[in-house]
Amino acid sequence: xxxxxxxxxxxxxxxxxxxxxxxxxxxxxxxxxxxxxxxxxxxxxxxxxxxxxxxxxxxxxxxxxxxxxxxxxxxxxxxxxxxxxxxxxxxxxxxxxxxxxxxxxxxxxxxxxxxxxxxxxxxxxxxxxxxxxxxxxxxxxxxxxxxxxxxxxxxxxxxxxxxxxxxxxxxxxxxxxxxxxxxxxxxxxxxxxxxxxxxxxxxxxxxxxxxxxxxxxxxxxxxxxxx
Amino acid sequence: xxxxxxxxxxxxxxxxxxxxxxxxxxxxxxxxxxxxxxxxxxxxxxxxxxxxxxxxxxxxxxxxxxxxxxxxxxxxxxxxxxxxxxxxxxxxxxxxxxxxxxxxxxxxxxxxxxxxxxxxxxxxxxxxxxxxxxxxxxxxxxxxxxxxxxxxxxxxxxxxxxxxxxxxxxxxxxxxxxxxxxxxxxxxxxxxxxxxxxxxxxxxxxxxxxxxxxxxxxxxxxxxxxx
Numbered sequence: 001x002x003x004x005x006x007x008x009x010x011x012x013x014x015x016x017x018x019x020x021x022x023x024x025x026x027x028x029x030x031x032x033x034x035x036x037x038x039x040x041x042x043x044x045x046x047x048x049x050x051x052x053x054x055x056x057x058x059x060x061x062x063x064x065x066x067x068x069x070x071x072x073x074x075x076x077x078x079x080x081x082x083x084x085x086x087x088x089x090x091x092x093x094x095x096x097x098x099x100x101x102x103x104x105x106x107x108x109x110x111x112x113x114x115x116x117x118x119x120x121x122x123x124x125x126x127x128x129x130x131x132x133x134x135x136x137x138x139x140x141x142x143x144x145x146x147x148x149x150x151x152x153x154x155x156x157x158x159x160x161x162x163x164x165x166x167x168x169x170x171x172x173x174x175x176x177x178x179x180x181x182x183x184x185x186x187x188x189x190x191x192x193x194x195x196x197x198x199x200x201x202x203x204x205x206x207x208x209x210x211x212x213x214x215x216x217x218x219x220x221x222x223x224x225x226x227x
Numbered sequence: 228x229x230x231x232x233x234x235x236x237x238x239x240x241x242x243x244x245x246x247x248x249x250x251x252x253x254x255x256x257x258x259x260x261x262x263x264x265x266x267x268x269x270x271x272x273x274x275x276x277x278x279x280x281x282x283x284x285x286x287x288x289x290x291x292x293x294x295x296x297x298x299x300x301x302x303x304x305x306x307x308x309x310x311x312x313x314x315x316x317x318x319x320x321x322x323x324x325x326x327x328x329x330x331x332x333x334x335x336x337x338x339x340x341x342x343x344x345x346x347x348x349x350x351x352x353x354x355x356x357x358x359x360x361x362x363x364x365x366x367x368x369x370x371x372x373x374x375x376x377x378x379x380x381x382x383x384x385x386x387x388x389x390x391x392x393x394x395x396x397x398x399x400x401x402x403x404x405x406x407x408x409x410x411x412x413x414x415x416x417x418x419x420x421x422x423x424x425x426x427x428x429x430x431x432x433x434x435x436x437x438x439x440x441x442x443x444x445x446x447x448x449x450x451x452x453x454x
Contacts, residue, residue: 019281045324045338049276049285054246055316058276058285060324060342089282097272097287097427100369105378106362107388111272115287135333142327149418151332161334179435191376192444193435200324200427208406208420217419 019119020172030173033068039116039173040065040094044142048072049091050083050122063092064138068168070118071125071134073161081162084122092118092166100196103180104189112195114175118166125163128155134163143218246346247399257400260295266343266400267292267321271369275299276318277310277349290319291365295395297345298352298361300388308389311349319345319393327423330407331416339422341402345393352390355382361390370445 013031014020020031030036046063049056059080063072070092074081084090099112125131136147153161180193205217240258241247247258257263273290276283286307290299297319301308311317321343328337352358363374380388407420432444 019279019284044327045322045340047274047276047285047287047320047322049274049283049318051278051283052246055346056276056278056283056318057246057346058274058318058320058344060274060320060322060340062338091276091283091285093274093285093287095272095274095287099433100271100429102370102373103377105380105384106366106374107378107380107384109366109377111289113272113287117285119282119284139333139336143329146329146418147333150330150336151334151413151416151418153332153334157332157334179433179437186378187437189378190439190442191373191378192432192442193438194444195433195435196448197430197433198427199430200425202327203424203426205419206326206406206422206424208422210406210414211420212417215417215419217421221423 014168014171017119017170020117020170028174028176030175031171032173033168036116036168036171036173037065039096039114039175040070042096042114043094046070046072046092046094048080048084049093050080050088052083062138063094064134064141066134066137069165070168071138071163071165073135073138073163076160076162078162081164084164085124085162087121087123090120090122090166096200097198098177099198101176101180102193102196104182104186104191104193108180108182108186110176110180112175112177112197114173116171116173118168118171120166120170123165123167125165128158131158131161131163135161143221146218149218241395241398244346244397247344247397255401255403257402258398259400260395263343263395263398263400264292266323266341266402267297269323269341270321273297273299273319273321275307275311276320277307277315279310289365290321291361291368293361293364296392297395298365298390298392300362300365300390303387303389305389308391311391312351312389314348314350317347317349317393323427324425325404326425328403328407329420329423331409331413331418331420335407335409335413337403337407339402339404339424341400343398343400345395345398347393347397350392350394352392355385358385358388358390362388370448373445376445 095115101110326339
């Protein structure tokens with residue numbers, strides 16, 4: 001880290017840059033890696049934005065984290081991953097929608113949420129051993145122990161899978177929580193105000209209709225944290 | 228519609244263009260506006276992507292639909308809305324995460340989802356009456372009848388609110404549903420396979436601690452569809 005660099009990963013925070021500096025409601029933002037990790041680890045689906053000649057594209061995809069990096073993957077035939085394999089600027093955003101904030105005035109209605117935006121250049125991971133290790137980490141995140149039960153990827157399947165990575169060097173967390181904040185005079189109004197909480201949860205596992213008799217779902221699957 | 232145009236809104240579908248044509252798994256795609264409406268109407272939070280000099284940005288925000296248009300809004304002071312007020316290319320993506328698809332092989336694990344990507348140029352709505360009408364529509368979507376109960380926006384508040392719109396001219400739905408599809412030989416394996424469903428639901432309304440005694444939450448709030 002150069003002396004002139006703003007605070008970054010070396011002190012447990014992500015870098016403050018023009019695009020991670022929060023101008024409005026700065027109390028709702030954090031650059032602390034510990035906070036950023038917590039929001040990332042509470043999700044499975046992110047949105048990756050990148051620019052094509054025709055304009056911006058935002059694609060939903062699964063992701064996971066190891067240390068100060070996020071990873072996402074997919075078919076090597078996917079248009080998104082073909083482009084990102086060339087190393088391109090991306091923004092990877094993870095958002096948890098926690099509730100609707102219902103105020104006494106229309107104007108002060110809001111949303112409770114936690115989101116992390118990560119800016120950087122997509123980095124393809126091409127080493128087969130590292131790809132295998134990362135895919136195992138991803139499965140471990142979803143269902144601990146399952147990697148050793150399923151048929152593992154063949155050399156061909158690994159080749160057909162593109163793996164992408166992005167460091168948390170330039171990332172920012174934004175969030176809102178708690179009750180509505182109304183104008184003082186509006187607290188007199190006779191209208192309900194509060195929060196409608198929204199949660200995302202895993203339900204009861206549904207067997208594949210082709211499942212052999214007597215094979216039970218892995219324990220702990222329902223407790224998967226997703227938000 | 229010019230004779231040379233590909234099928235578009237005139238026949239109940241969105242346009243097939245280079246970026247809405249689905250190359251892989253085309254069976255999982257639809258351009259039918261009826262299908263696109265259903266996915267949009269099941270959600271409240273979208274991700275809007277746009278390009279700045281420094282690179283792409285993906286911002287989560289609330290949205291709603293009227294006819295063949297989506298709308299989103301926020302503080303006129305927001306960086307995103309300042310940029311988008313200048314009419315810029317955007318991609319607005321709505322994604323519902325429906326479940327984890329767990330196959331017998333690592334390779335065939337997948338995600339059940341529904342998503343709509345809408346491409347186009349952001350269109351600011353500046354007419355005060357139309358802004359009011361759209362904000363009322365948004366609230367009606369969340370809590371029918373509430374618009375007439377809350378304090379409605381003042382002229383100043385309306386001015387502080389930016390409203391953006393995007394037509395569904397160039398949109399595509401992609402989805403996956405159902406059980407895993409494994410390689411034939413893998414069906415012999417003694418490993419659980421199936422779907423872990425994931426749902427997003429509204430919970431019990433939480434009163435604002437400052438709520439006056441005896442004011443009850445509106446009926447039907449918990450049944451809000453979010454996914």
